[in-house]
Amino acid sequence: xxxxxxxxxxxxxxxxxxxxxxxELPEHGASPERYKILRRNIFILMIxxxxxxxxxxxxxxxxxxxxxxxxxxxNPLRATVSRTTHSFDLFLAQRLSAVSFxxxxxxxxxxxxxxxxxxxxxxxxxxFGEFVDLGVIxxxxxxxxxxxxxxxxxxxxxxxxxYHQAQIKxxxxxxxxxxxxxxxxxxxxxxxxxxxxxxxILRATIDTRRLNTFVSSMELDRxxxxxxxxxxxVLQTPSKFYGKTLExxxxxxxxxxxxxxxxxxxxxxxxxxxxxxxxxxDYPYILAVVKQRAEVMKSWYSMKxxxxxxxxxxxIVIFLVVFGLTDQLVKRIEECDEKREAAFRQMEHNHKLSxxxxxxxxxxxxxxxxxxxxxxxxxxxxxxxEYADEFPQKERFLxxxxxxxxxxNRCGAITHRLLGFARRMDVNIEILDVGDIVKETLTFLExxxxxxxxxxxxxxxxxxxxxxxxxxxxxxxxxxxLNNAFAAVQDGGAISISTRARGPQTVxxxxxxxxxxxxxxxLEHIFEPFFSTKGARGTGLGLPxxxxxxxxxGGEIEVESKQGEGTTFTxxxxxxxxxxxxxxx
Amino acid sequence: MKIRVLLVDDEKDFVEALGERLEVRxxxxxxxxxxxxxxxxxxxxxxxxxxxDMLMPGKDGLQTLREIKEIRPLAEIILLTGxxxxxxxxxxxxxxxxxxxxxxxxxxxxxxxxxxxxxxKSEHEERIRRANILRxxxxxxxxxxx
Numbered sequence: 079x080x081x082x083x084x085x086x087x088x089x090x091x092x093x094x095x096x097x098x099x100x101x102e103l104p105e106h107g108a109s110p111e112r113y114k115i116l117r118r119n120i121f122i123l124m125i126x127x128x129x130x131x132x133x134x135x136x137x138x139x140x141x142x143x144x145x146x147x148x149x150x151x152x153n154p155l156r157a158t159v160s161r162t163t164h165s166f167d168l169f170l171a172q173r174l175s176a177v178s179f180x181x182x183x184x185x186x187x188x189x190x191x192x193x194x195x196x197x198x199x200x201x202x203x204x205x206f207g208e209f210v211d212l213g214v215i216x217x218x219x220x221x222x223x224x225x226x227x228x229x230x231x232x233x234x235x236x237x238x239x240x241y242h243q244a245q246i247k248x249x250x251x252x253x254x255x256x257x258x259x260x261x262x263x264x265x266x267x268x269x270x271x272x273x274x275x276x277x278x279i280l281r282a283t284i285d286t287r288r289l290n291t292f293v294s295s296m297e298l299d300r301x302x303x304x305x306x307x308x309x310x311x312v313l314q315t316p317s318k319f320y321g322k323t324l325e326x327x328x329x330x331x332x333x334x335x336x337x338x339x340x341x342x343x344x345x346x347x348x349x350x351x352x353x354x355x356x357x358x359x360d361y362p363y364i365l366a367v368v369k370q371r372a373e374v375m376k377s378w379y380s381m382k383x384x385x386x387x388x389x390x391x392x393x394i395v396i397f398l399v400v401f402g403l404t405d406q407l408v409k410r411i412e413e414c415d416e417k418r419e420a421a422f423r424q425m426e427h428n429h430k431l432s433x434x435x436x437x438x439x440x441x442x443x444x445x446x447x448x449x450x451x452x453x454x455x456x457x458x459x460x461x462x463x464e465y466a467d468e469f470p471q472k473e474r475f476l477x478x479x480x481x482x483x484x485x486x487n488r489c490g491a492i493t494h495r496l497l498g499f500a501r502r503m504d505v506n507i508e509i510l511d512v513g514d515i516v517k518e519t520l521t522f523l524e525x526x527x528x529x530x531x532x533x534x535x536x537x538x539x540x541x542x543x544x545x546x547x548x549x550x551x552x553x554x555x556x557x558x559x560l561n562n563a564f565a566a567v568q569d570g571g572a573i574s575i576s577t578r579a580r581g582p583q584t585v586x587x588x589x590x591x592x593x594x595x596x597x598x599x600x601l602e603h604i605f606e607p608f609f610s611t612k613g614a615r616g617t618g619l620g621l622p623x624x625x626x627x628x629x630x631x632g633g634e635i636e637v638e639s640k641q642g643e644g645t646t647f648t649x650x651x652x653x654x655x656x657x658x659x660x661x662x663x
Numbered sequence: 664m665k666i667r668v669l670l671v672d673d674e675k676d677f678v679e680a681l682g683e684r685l686e687v688r689x690x691x692x693x694x695x696x697x698x699x700x701x702x703x704x705x706x707x708x709x710x711x712x713x714x715x716d717m718l719m720p721g722k723d724g725l726q727t728l729r730e731i732k733e734i735r736p737l738a739e740i741i742l743l744t745g746x747x748x749x750x751x752x753x754x755x756x757x758x759x760x761x762x763x764x765x766x767x768x769x770x771x772x773x774x775x776x777x778x779x780x781x782x783x784k785s786e787h788e789e790r791i792r793r794a795n796i797l798r799x800x801x802x803x804x805x806x807x808x809x
Contacts, residue, residue: 446745446766453767454680461687490767
């Protein structure tokens with residue numbers, strides 16, 4: 079149970095870590111990796127919080143605009159269709175009622191007389207224009223009287239569909255058909271009863287070319303196509319794209335509705351088109367307007383391309399800004415971390431040196447007492463041997479005691495240097511010219527330089543401000559550094575010493591040699607006591623002492639070294655006396 | 664008359680060995696192993712030169728030095744220190760030491776210092792003696808002053 083709990087706990091913690099990963103700055107691990115992760119996290123987060131709302135906004139806008147624009151374009155279309163339908167309606171109703179009126183006003187007996195029929199027909203043509211012919215048909219379907227361009231008197235219609243429709247419904251309006259003169263007609267038929275109680279039918283046909291004027295009155299653009307269909311999908315007026323009158327409409331008929339409606343259909347050429355249409359309530363027609371989608375949405379497409387351009391440009395700008403910002407930010411953090419780490423290392427180093435100093439002083443002091451005892455005992459031994467008249471191997475013992483005393487002296491010298499490294503010195507701070515001090519120090523080394531054929535180059539800036547320091551200490555600093563430089567170069571090498579101001583408050587003395595240089599590993603340890611590259615010849619105290627003195631004077635030592643190319647020590651000394659100048663550890 | 668040297672150090676071995684070496688060289692040597700012991704000894708006996716260790720348990724060298732100066736103002740004192748700090752040396756000289764030396768001290772240097780100190784003390788005593796004589800002579804020559 080507890081085991082199960084434990085593992086559950088672990089997975090929970092793991093998932094939590096996974097979840098919070100974007101928020102966390104990895105504290106450990108290789109440094110460059112860490113900043114890469116940080117950079118990545120900030121970048122992802124910033125991109126996420128900026129682009130996601132943008133994408134959502136763009137998507138919403140896209141759809142809103144699309145819907146809005148569509149409505150804006152399609153509503154007028156719908157209205158036009160509706161209006162035109164009414165015009166059609168009215169037109170057909172007028173024609174039908176004219177025929178109906180004639181049938182009722184004159185009656186069977188008048189109209190069978192072809193003279194009267196002819197007169198009535200002429201009046202109708204004058205009033206309406208489109209009437210082509212007028213005929214009276216008996217209950218048996220025989221054409222009894224006829225006025226018009228065709229010779230159809232006496233023809234039997236009893237087998238025809240329109241005749242039966244008219245018999246049943248009382249009125250009838252036909253689909254468009256081609257007459258003998260090869261242009262489209264519509265037939266109107268009205269059924270009446272004569273005085274003998276027999277049915278008769280008044281039939282008129284009109285020229286449908288008049289209908290085309292309604293279509294043109296819709297004021298459609300060139301890419302649109304308006305036409306009339308019957309309920310079987312046969313074109314009743316010519317269409318621009320889908321055929322002539324009486325050809326079959328190639329697309330599927332829309333669902334029945336008596337309100338103006340718009341649907342999207344395939345336009346038969348692979349694209350989408352809007353079909354605005356309505357069924358006539360009283361007549362077997364459908365008014366249809368086909369508008370190419372591409373045409374309708376033209377303004378939408380330009381809008382869309384604008385929208386997309388703005389979106390893409392802003393995303394690019396966001397990416398660039400976020401990338402730049404993140405880069406700068408992380409670089410700054412990296413720099414800060416580096417600085418902090420350097421300061422920390424410096425502090426640690428100082429701390430290490432001062433504790434080593436204290437340790438060295440303690441050790442030296444503790445060693446000096448037993449050394450004193452050895453010194454006195456060996457001295458006493460020597461005395462006893464010297465004063466004794468007869469002593470076997472007197473000379474040998476004297477040599478031994480002498481060498482003991484020499485060793486003690488050497489030890490004393492070392493412990494004194496050690497103590498000197500840590501001791502609190504009484505310093506006499508004066509305002510000194512570093513150039514003078516360097517020259518004084520060089521007098522100790524001139525012979526050696528001559529002997530080893532070492533070229534000394536001096537570059538002293540004129541008019542440097544004096545530094546506040548103790549003459550002896552400063553000499554020791556330069557002596558130590560010059561000693562090291564002499565040790566580093568081979569015969570015939572070169573050492574250059576230059577002094578210059580660095581800023582208003584600091585004087586820099588650079589001692590450059592073209593000697594063996596130091597490895598990075600060595601560089602790390604040079605200021606630690608007892609670290610020496612000179613083997614038995616070095617005490618490992620020169621640089622620590624130098625460092626201690628320079629630090630006490632409020633200065634700095636900089637080292638640059640490349641193995642095989644040489645080393646530059648730069649001593650930076652403050653011009654003013656440092657504050658709180660109690661020169662002690 | 665032999666020069667009386669008092670050696671004060673908590674290191675017994677050091678005192679014994681140095682004492683013997685000084686005796687061999689004709690000094691009269693007294694020994695003490697701490698500040699208090701030295702003071703007790705000095706209350707009973709007189710010493711010309713005192714070689715005093717700086718760092719001792721109990722009273723340290725400087726403290727002992729001050730107290731010695733109170734009871735034996737004429738005795739010259741050489742301070743020995745394991746801690747080679749000139750600062751302490753300056754302190755000790757200001758407090759009244761004749762000189763200070765660092766351990767391990769070369770016997771030759773130590774002897775030189777002891778002799779110088781003794782000479783200094785002798786001259787001092789001589790001056791006091793002469794002053795006393797002068798005072799006695801003056802008082803004899805002019806009875807009003809006595």
